[in-house]
Amino acid sequence: MTAVNRSAAENVAFRRQVGRCFLDALFRSQLVALLPRLRRFARGLTGSADRADNLVQASCERALARVEQWTPGTRLDSWMFRIVRTIWIDELRARAVRDRVHEQENLGERIFDGVRHMEARLTVEAVREAVAHLSPEQREILLLIAVEGVSYKEAAEIMDVPIGTVMSRLARARAALLKQLERRRDAEKVVRLSR
Amino acid sequence: MTIMQRPDDATLMAYVDGELDETDVAAVDRAIAADPALARQVRVLRDTTAALRAAFNAPLHEPVPERLLAPLGAQRGRPWRARLAARHVAMVAALGALMVAGTVFYANSSYELPYAVVARGQGNWLNSVANYHLLYARTAARDERLLVDVGPDDMSYLEDWFSKRLKRDVRLPNLETQGFQIQGGRVMFVESLPAAQFFYKAANADDIVSMTIAQTRRPDVAWTATKRNGLNMIYWRTNGYVYVFSTTAGKHVLHNVASTFEEGQEKI
Numbered sequence: 001m002t003a004v005n006r007s008a009a010e011n012v013a014f015r016r017q018v019g020r021c022f023l024d025a026l027f028r029s030q031l032v033a034l035l036p037r038l039r040r041f042a043r044g045l046t047g048s049a050d051r052a053d054n055l056v057q058a059s060c061e062r063a064l065a066r067v068e069q070w071t072p073g074t075r076l077d078s079w080m081f082r083i084v085r086t087i088w089i090d091e092l093r094a095r096a097v098r099d100r101v102h103e104q105e106n107l108g109e110r111i112f113d114g115v116r117h118m119e120a121r122l123t124v125e126a127v128r129e130a131v132a133h134l135s136p137e138q139r140e141i142l143l144l145i146a147v148e149g150v151s152y153k154e155a156a157e158i159m160d161v162p163i164g165t166v167m168s169r170l171a172r173a174r175a176a177l178l179k180q181l182e183r184r185r186d187a188e189k190v191v192r193l194s195r
Numbered sequence: 196m197t198i199m200q201r202p203d204d205a206t207l208m209a210y211v212d213g214e215l216d217e218t219d220v221a222a223v224d225r226a227i228a229a230d231p232a233l234a235r236q237v238r239v240l241r242d243t244t245a246a247l248r249a250a251f252n253a254p255l256h257e258p259v260p261e262r263l264l265a266p267l268g269a270q271r272g273r274p275w276r277a278r279l280a281a282r283h284v285a286m287v288a289a290l291g292a293l294m295v296a297g298t299v300f301y302a303n304s305s306y307e308l309p310y311a312v313v314a315r316g317q318g319n320w321l322n323s324v325a326n327y328h329l330l331y332a333r334t335a336a337r338d339e340r341l342l343v344d345v346g347p348d349d350m351s352y353l354e355d356w357f358s359k360r361l362k363r364d365v366r367l368p369n370l371e372t373q374g375f376q377i378q379g380g381r382v383m384f385v386e387s388l389p390a391a392q393f394f395y396k397a398a399n400a401d402d403i404v405s406m407t408i409a410q411t412r413r414p415d416v417a418w419t420a421t422k423r424n425g426l427n428m429i430y431w432r433t434n435g436y437v438y439v440f441s442t443t444a445g446k447h448v449l450h451n452v453a454s455t456f457e458e459g460q461e462k463i
Contacts (some may be wrong), residue, residue: 031267035259037254039263040252040255043254052254056263064266124246131251142247147251149420150446150447150450151445178243
């Protein structure tokens with residue numbers, strides 16, 4: 001009887017182990033497929049290829065250590081974006097450089113105030129520079145919505161904020177980006193005129 | 196959300212991000228058509244969104260460093276096109292004059308279109324694309340080969356066949372890692388110009404993603420997210436071609452699929 005019970009217990013343990021192996025393999029394969037997007041997100045956050053890869057590496061390590069927290073069939077990308085941003089925020093806090101942006105839940109935010117014309121072709125370099133001058137929160141929301149294409153609802157879940165905050169933060173980020181781009185365009189004009 | 200006469204910035208932002216429902220999209224469409232300043236603001240939002248994507252897409256085209264792959268037990272893969280070519284080996288023959296086939300289908304079809312094919316307004320062509328998608332989705336439930344001119348058995352044949360008809364290089368994205376398998380493609384016409392529409396079906400769900408490539412005489416437009424007849428859609432126009440992706444699946448699915456295609460196009 002004891003032998004039968006032990007055998008049943010062993011079977012359960014074996015099945016669990018097989019399940020874990022399967023989950024682990026599935027998880028790893030999906031994570032590999034996700035690496036280019038994670039690197040893109042991380043590079044946008046950090047502004048540096050090396051720092052971005054360090055961040056992705058740390059995120060993958062944390063994800064592997066917590067693989068049981070991920071439910072197969074749910075969005076792995078959202079889960080990973082959350083891990084990447086959490087580690088990045090921790091790092092920023094540790095370096096005490098995180099901007100403290102005063103939040104106002106004002107959905108009537110004017111995106112186009114101060115922007116006269118943005119008809120000129122936007123260069124990739126100008127956009128990267130402009131984004132680098134945004135606050136970490138603004139960078140993050142632009143990367144999630146505009147670059148990664150997540151919905152407002154998903155962004156709210158990833159950032160653990162209400163959807164209204166996502167919208168107001170996004171509006172401010174877009175307004176700040178447009179102003180940065182406008183400033184660069186004006187600066188280029190001054191440089192051209194002074195030559 | 197109720198759209199007032201002139202949409203505010205938050206609404207325009209949600210419009211560009213594909214977050215509005217169809218009624219609101221239609222209201223913003225009307226407002227834009229009537230107000231050039233509003234149209235300019237939408238263009239600014241779309242252009243900056245497209246520029247953001249272009250500015251940060253580099254990691255998608257770079258090999259992933261070994262130090263990231265190794266802990267996951269993976270190695271560097273082959274390039275996108277090689278993977279694509281390796282995956283599809285068998286061949287299938289073409290099935291005839293596609294325009295005629297399409298005409299015959301419509302003449303004899305017992306399937307009802309979800310709404311009138313001829314719609315009014317600037318989005319006519321986009322509505323047509325959405326209609327074709329929905330028609331396929333309905334038919335696919337009975338026989339998915341009914342509306343496909345060339346099947347999925349031989350990808351290189353499929354690509355070559357459509358490349359000749361569209362007078363351009365057509366390379367189809369491999370969406371298997373995203374859970375979608377190619378079902379085939381067919382020729383259609385968008386604004387009287389040749390177009391090809393390809394269908395991908397989710398392996399474990401009923402979701403269908405269509406990709407339409409059409410010649411166009413309209414000016415270039417940046418990556419634009421919108422909704423038509425219950426479909427999430429993304430389109431952009433460049434160098435005389437318009438690219439449209441549609442799906443009933445979530446917005447993130449569409450975004451990833453369109454990004455995968457765009458990534459492949461940039462490598463060609």
